[in-house]
Amino acid sequence: MNPHLARLFAVSRQPARRIIGLMSGTSLDGLDVALCRCEGHGAALKVTLEQFASIPYTPEEQQQLRAISQPQVSLTALTLANAAVARRHAAAVQTCLWQWQLRPADIDLLASHGQTIWHAPRHQHQQAGYPHHATLQIGDGDHLAALTGIITVADFRQKHVAHGFEGAPLAGFADQLLFASPTENRLLLNLGGIANFTYLPAVSVPGPALTTDTGPANTLLDAATRRHFPGQLYDSGGRLAAIGTPHPALLAALLAHPFFNAPLPKTTGPELFSLAYVEAAQVQTQTTEISPTDLLATLVELSAAGVAQAVQKAVPDADLAQTVVYASGGGQHNDTLMTALQRQLPSVRLASIEALGISTDAKEAVLFAVLANETIAGTPTLSLGKICLP
């Protein structure tokens, strides 16, 4: 037998696996590296986060990733980036292993999300000749496996798309395994570039979880901050937005986009929620001259409204007051956004995912470790990702 297959077989039969989850999200701020110990699988799964690191991208790397996340990207640039991103991520894994004083042989699997370059659910691409969803993540898994010597599970979204779904959010699969409670209605809210949540009503036998994107969390805030406050990558603490005043007509025009009214579940990305969308609404409402802080204040309200509207659709009115919203992702550090969320969802209790024993910044990287664990050791209903041998 191919020794890599023998190793994979052995790993799948171990009572516990050490898996490094790798996630680089739509904010393009860097690579999150989560070393997880996954014991068991499915309903019996127990995950311990042993180590975590965020490896920030340099401003040049962020710029390069932004440049290739454009519809007019050259095929040469995209082809090179597919390998270059994998090399960058492999180097980050090697750095972490060195810092953690571990060898590649100590790790059973890498679980690599890659970098989303273009997300194209049908409602967003609207190409008459192709009535299906599509999504593209780069950072090739074979490169990662070959460069690190660790069996790698990568490219998790394609099977979801092949089965007719939008390729995202995948968080629901892991959220349900890790966080479902028989006694508490839980809503796991991730505030990254895009906001998404999983709703887990309190039931003794959990059914399939509702998981959906809600619209922008930070992606528009970051883009507007970079445009109007050169040198700042994001609005730290939401302090700039806090001194602005939301503009009601602009907010109404932004919220008139059909995405906000679409039924759940739904997904989106910075392809739709870009400054072009904001500028079109500003022209329409003659608000192109509002101050940058008023613009940020308006965009905070927009992100909060997207979340609030979707939560109100997902959670029956009678259950809202008994629902705890556990927030994760960088948007949790934006106090203005968190205040707007609580104002727009007055009856829910807002908490941090840390209350459930998981680091807020690590959550998405842990998710991919859990998905890889299920693919290798779990039941066939959840075998997302491609297995790449070193």
Ligand SMILES: Nc1ncnc2c1ncn2[C@@H]1O[C@H](COP(=O)(O)OP(=O)(O)OP(=O)(O)O)[C@@H](O)[C@H]1O
């Ligand atoms: N101190 C802070 N104050 C305000 N905002 C912050 C702070 N720290 C991080 N953020 C915001 O969080 C963003 C990064 O969040 P995160 O890493 O969760 O996103 P992501 O994983 O890239 O996105 P997605 O989940 O959509 O893929 C930053 O771009 C910034 O907007």
Ligand SMILES: CC(=O)N[C@H]1[C@@H]2OC[C@@H](O2)[C@@H](O)[C@@H]1O[C@H](C)C(=O)O
């Ligand atoms: C296509 C894509 O990369 N989508 C991401 C993005 O970032 C947040 C939101 O949009 C979510 O749908 C998804 O990521 C998380 C990890 C998910 O699949 O659950």
